[in-house]
Amino acid sequence: MQKPSLPKGTRDFGPLQMARRNYILDAIKDTFQLFGYQQIETPSMENLSTLTGKYGDEGDQLLFKILNSGDFLKDLTSEDLPKGSATNLTKLSEKGLRYDLTVPFARYVAMNRNELSFPFKRYQIQPVWRADRPQKGRYREFYQCDADVVGTESLLCEAEIIWMIRQVFAKLGLKDYAIKVNNRKILTGIAEAIGEQGKEGPLCVAIDKLDKIGWEKVKEELLQRGFEEASIQKLLPLVNLASGVKERLAILTQFLNQSSIGRQGVKELEEVFRFLEQLGIQLDHVDFDPMLARGLSYYTGAIFEVKVNGVSIGSVSGGGRYDNLTGVFGLPGVPGVGFSFGVDRMYDVLEELNLFPQERLAGTQVLLAHFDQAGLEYGLRWLTALRAEGVRAELYPEVSKLKKQLEYASKKELPFVGICGDEEIASGRLMVKNLTTGVQESLTLPEAIAKFKNRP
């Protein structure tokens, strides 16, 4: 006998969890489709050459690699062994589990360039795997819900992303959240404006901790990272920013007046907000955060990140614009913008905020109970009749005490039990018991159907 267990960082989803996950996924899917995105799927595993080198050194380490089939050591010589795993990896493993949905999508676009018509809008909801250390809101297997549009530089896409996020959150009843928005060009501009050109990477890593550790500590870290005292002082106007999107844009326009790329970033953001205004989208929940930085390696324009306030979970959604999605796969000049919802984290958030609807699971509406073989056979006729009408019905599959059958229905929180006994066989009716009220009545087939259809 073996004690069952799960690999680190993975989970089972029971019926209740699946119902709740589907509740979230449906809200996301409906929105994606409403906005004209088409669903695709890609394989769980990709060639390792597709995956490596796309996520930086740390990302490569987090890739789950798949050992070659057959004798995976056959290409290894005794001289290879001391060289370590990094050098020998290509001989042992040619495939890996997907790490995100963006790179497989890029591969897909490059491979199907001739069949796709651009701009191409796709969504994709699939699990991804990371060999990370699990902790709160972090799993080794989790789902991403990506929506990307490639082949256009229109900033309408950015505006629509904000719109979609607002729509999904509204559907899920999430009210206290912030969509943080920034533009990579603004970050570049800020680094330029303080005289530390090209160092926006370390700048953001440090500034990002402002809320957590305070300005003094951030200053220390910036000094450590080789920033000039004078440059750091120039940042001060950005530390205690006025709130309000328009106010901040005005400040940044001022701050970046020496940086053409920075001004470009501000201009792009302004256009996104103009679109939103024309679309009649409110700007509450939208925060312009000039220090927001994410995945600097490939974002080139807009950057998004969504956080729900008052919960202990990290960001639940994020994304941005990239100039050249498919360049590494031999298809240059395909710009795009996309974002992703983290369902697993949204689940944790909704659970923490108690926002899941209390509705009964969409399970069986009526259980047909009986006392003996004759009742069971009578139940078979009702089963076909009810199911033909679209009533979710089940027949207790073996002869047993009524008590047991009622307990079964009770535990599954079914609304009705239909009892098939001798009296019912004689009258051709069904004794329908409402399990919530305990009331029961003898009904004909049309009466019963009407009753069951009344309930979800």
Add this chain to the structure above:
RNA sequence: GUGAUUGUAGCUCAGUUGGUUAGAGCGCUGGUUUGUGGAUCCAGAGGUCGCCGGUUCGAGCCCGGUCUUUCACCCCA
């Protein structure tokens, strides 16, 4: 990858300075004259104390390793 932390019945947890047959609540199974569930009562089943090794006359308890849980850092959804 670094540093902590957790593991005892299906679940939530007790278990004294190392000392006989490891406990509770909930849940589960069965019963209370067989056509009626949730409540009460009665009875019962269920544990190689995560796993491997060590110390000891003796280990759930001490030591080492390993796996797992949770958390912080890094990074990220």
